[in-house]
Amino acid sequence: MALFDLITGFFRKIPAPAAPKLHRQLIMDHTGHSVEQFDPADVVSLAEAERRFKELTGLGFIAAERVGAGQSKRIGEFKPSAEETLFIRPLVGG
């Protein structure tokens, strides 16, 4: 059996390791929006995303997380599990 596996395994495709699912931070700007990605499993990337979150919310940006089809939720604290966070510029009267 072991020999059989050895022979057939030679011809099998080795599955590529699954790419880490990156979470996105969308920042509204004059180009439409800019996208920043981070890996929630990576500590460095996570710290960078948190720093960006704090910096933008400190500037008055409104952070909203997409929670479903057409549903969004405003978040005040950095949330690593948020797959897509949108940063909206501060609201002003027109």
Added chain:
Amino acid sequence: MPKWRRRLKARQRRTHGFVLRTSLPAASWRHFASTDGAEINLLPGGMNYVREMMATEVRARQSERLAEMEACLVADRARIRLNREIRDTFFYGNRLDREAQVDREAQVNAQQRALDLLRKWLSPAQLKEFDESRCFHVIGCDSGQRYLVTLGVVQNVFTVNERDEKLIGHCFGPSGHLAAGDVMLAQKIALETMETEALRVANTFMVTRPEDYLTLQDWSYRLHFRGMPVMPVRVVERIEPGVTGPWGTPAIPALDAPAPSSSAD
């Protein structure tokens, strides 16, 4: 009164509901001044004539006038754009053209990206609505009030009632010069997650209905037609039989009234 005249009047009464007081051929009526509620013969030396119109005719004329005004606006915009391009080419030559072209492409890309993002964040119902009519409804998180967000960057949020009539406008959005899709998305999220705060910063504005706009615009040239002052005309929505119209126009006989005798004419 000759017999043919009586027959003509009877036929006019049957078809129009009133009698045309003119000796001019019917084909020339459309060349005369027209207002929303009546037609006035303004030919110098011609017989003054006032005709009331039925509500359907009034509406048809209003829509015609609106289409004319829209065509004028489109033509104006095209003229302005052309003038600007001519001016830029004349003063700045090809340099500005190239820069402007790059800038325009960037703007188009930004608009497209913003709209794509908006489409991703809209609910299926909102997306369907947006694809059909370039606007969508949002429910406010605090009051439960319905809002209409239309395509645009300013003055594009309205409180609407259950009949979808715009009641009042709210002007607010993200700071900076952003694309329309981004602005609409920000407005949607703001109303759905922080309605009170959004409305606190918003400036409100009165909503002008299309019919109001038309009426207001009409007055400017209704009072003067080809340099001649014209008497404002009352719009008659419904003509009641048996009621004498303005300016001594003849009463429309009720259906059960006896046929008019020749002596009355």
